[in-house]
Amino acid sequence: MIKRNVLVPLDRSDYSLKILPPLEKFIPPSDTKLILFHVAERPGGIGIGKPVYEVDYVTQDRVTSRVVGQIPFPVYANQLENDIRSQIKDSLQPQVRHLAEKGYQVTTLVYFGQPADEIMRVISDEKIDLIAMTTHAREGLTRFFLGSVTEKVLHRIKIPILLMHPS
Numbered sequence: 395m396i397k398r399n400v401l402v403p404l405d406r407s408d409y410s411l412k413i414l415p416p417l418e419k420f421i422p423p424s425d426t427k428l429i430l431f432h433v434a435e436r437p438g439g440i441g442i443g444k445p446v447y448e449v450d451y452v453t454q455d456r457v458t459s460r461v462v463g464q465i466p467f468p469v470y471a472n473q474l475e476n477d478i479r480s481q482i483k484d485s486l487q488p489q490v491r492h493l494a495e496k497g498y499q500v501t502t503l504v505y506f507g508q509p510a511d512e513i514m515r516v517i518s519d520e521k522i523d524l525i526a527m528t529t530h531a532r533e534g535l536t537r538f539f540l541g542s543v544t545e546k547v548l549h550r551i552k553i554p555i556l557l558m559h560p561s
Contacts (some may be wrong), residue, residue, distance in 0.1 A: 397427045397499065401522045403513055403543075404432050410528050413558050415491060417526045420556065422495030430433065430489065431516055432482050436506040437474035477503040510546035517551065526556040 400421060402420040402555065404410045417428075482504045493500045503520075529544040544557065 396540050398425055399427050399429060399520055400524045401429050401431055401513070401516060401520070403509070403525070403527045404430055404486070406432065406482070406508075407414070411489065413526050413528050413556070414493070416558060417556065418485045418493075418496060419552055421524075421526075423493075427499040427501070428493055429499065429516070429522070430486050430502045431522060432486075432504050433509040433512040434475075434478050434482065434504060436477065441533075475506055478506075480506060485536050509543045510550070511558055513547050517553065523550065524556065528557075528558045530561070 398421075400417070402417065422551060433528050455523045483502045490502060505516065513525075517525070525547070527544065527547075530541070548552060548555065
């Protein structure tokens with residue numbers, strides 16, 4: 395049996411998760427693979443981390459003391475990406491467990507970059523058959539400045555989309 399690949403873009407807001415109940419209602423679990431997908435902002439290059447260390451030492455009058463300090467070490471973008479990816483996947487575990495209990499095959503993906511572009515990339519990479527997502531339905535200047543991921547995706551895809559409007 396061929397599984398249908400359904401992409402579920404999430405933005406870590408409670409509102410974006412509201413697409414899951416309608417998805418369960420309309421899409422049967424028996425032939426469906428759900429891909430919970432989040433696009434995170436790419437972390438900037440190299441940073442400096444400071445782990446805490448403790449040292450015991452003996453003074454002239456033989457008293458042992460404890461010194462707590464910090465040592466700087468480099469933190470690279472790929473380390474930050476791995477940390478962010480792990481945090482996002484961990485935060486999605488309740489939804490993954492719930493959907494798996496319902497019988498869905500569920501995976502999570504975390505990409506870095508511009509949401510609309512990365513959604514288009516995963517549609518191609520994963521051979522997506524359907525997108526299920528929410529829209530914030532921004533209007534006016536908010537939409538102009540923040541853009542609309544949903545609108546950008548709608549104008550570029552050739553597959554069905556299950557879209558949930560806030561109202």
